[in-house]
Amino acid sequence: MSTPNPTSTTYSSEEQRKFNDFLLELLDVGCTKGFHNFSTHLRGREEMTVKIVNEPSIPVVLSSQVASPGFSLNQSILRENLPRSRQSMLLSGRWQRRLSGYGFLNVGLPPASPSEHETDQDSGCTLFLLACYARYHRPYAWVRTNHHRLIRLNAHDATEKDHPLKLRSTSQWNLPGRVRVWDIIAELVTISCQPMPPNPFQVDFDYFDTLEPHERALASGAMTRILLQILTTGTRRYNTKVQDDLLLISQRHFATMVYVMAHSKDEEKQQNAISNVK
Known part of the structure; x- marks a missing residue:
């Protein structure tokens, strides 16, 4: 009997919609x-990095906040200091082969390119790759830099650097409901940042102050939209803080829009005046 070819797998309309929505x-x-x-x-x-x-400059989260309803991170991971065991952080080779559909070829769940090709090497940050490849038809996340800060890797297995992370968020892909990109990011922020942020999606308002009015209007509008989606797609431990930032960034957005529109009208009047003189 021939071995099934995973590339010929057909998906239901619901599975395909879920995949496309995630992208x-x-x-x-x-x-x-x-x-x-x-x-x-x-x-x-x-793909998205x-x-x-x-080590962001933020207050430490209280243990009561970590255990609050709506918080889905694997609690055993939080109890470990950095670096954490590879058993708690990485999908095993056996599970990868089972999930990939390529187990008969002894292939797991590698990213499109190995992490050793990564050029963004910043010791103050950790780079992750979040991808939802068509060949896997579900999202996974991989550590791309500073592996040894997070995980106690097997010194005799160089391939472990490209094993996907064992995340609560991505493991729920086949369950009812949707896996949201922001839930995966929140989990990555939580396991990577020391101390753990009370709000993974804290807004950097200083960044918006550096932008020109037209750019600030677009950027603040995009931020407003994402924060609103986070708030309206589930109950999470950090929703109150997201709501606070949403109020402030939306106020800045509309204030900037008023400014841009007013100056656009002034520029139009000046152009008309110049045209009349000519």
């Missing part, structure tokens, strides 16, 4: 700039 969210988040704890960069349609600050 659209990846695009939305990847185009949004101005977060305090991390920055994103799109690499095509299926998440660069997370290792």
Whole structure:
């Protein structure tokens, strides 16, 4: 009997919609700039890097906040100091082969390119790759830099650097409901930052102050949209703090829009006056 070819796998309309919706969210988040704890960069349609600050200047989260309803991080991970065991952080080779559909070829779940090719080497940050490849048809996240800060790797297995992370968020892909890009990012921020941020999506308002009015209007509008989606798609431990930042950034957005529109009218009047003189 021939071995099934995973590349010929057919998916239901619901599975395909779920996959496409995730890619659209990846695009939305990847185009949004101005977060305090991390920055994103799109690499095509299926990939996005998440660069997370290792030690952001934020207050420590109380243990009661960690255990609050809506917090889905694997609690055993939080109890470990950095670096953490590879058993708690990485999907095993056996699980990868089972999930990939390529187990008969002894292939797990590698990213499109090995982490050793990564050029963004910043000791103050940890770079992650979040991708939803068509060949896997579900999202995974990989550590790309500073592996040894996070994980106690096997010195005799160089491939462990490219094993996907064992995340609560990505493991729920086949369960009812949707896996959100921001839930994966929140989990990455939480396991990477020391101390753990009370709000993974804290807004860097200083960033917006550096932008020209037209750019600030676009950037603040994108940020407003993402924060609103985070608030309206579930109950999370940091929702109150997201709501506070949403109020402030939306106020700045509308104030900037008023300024831009007023100056656009002034410029139009000046152009008309010049035309009349001619």
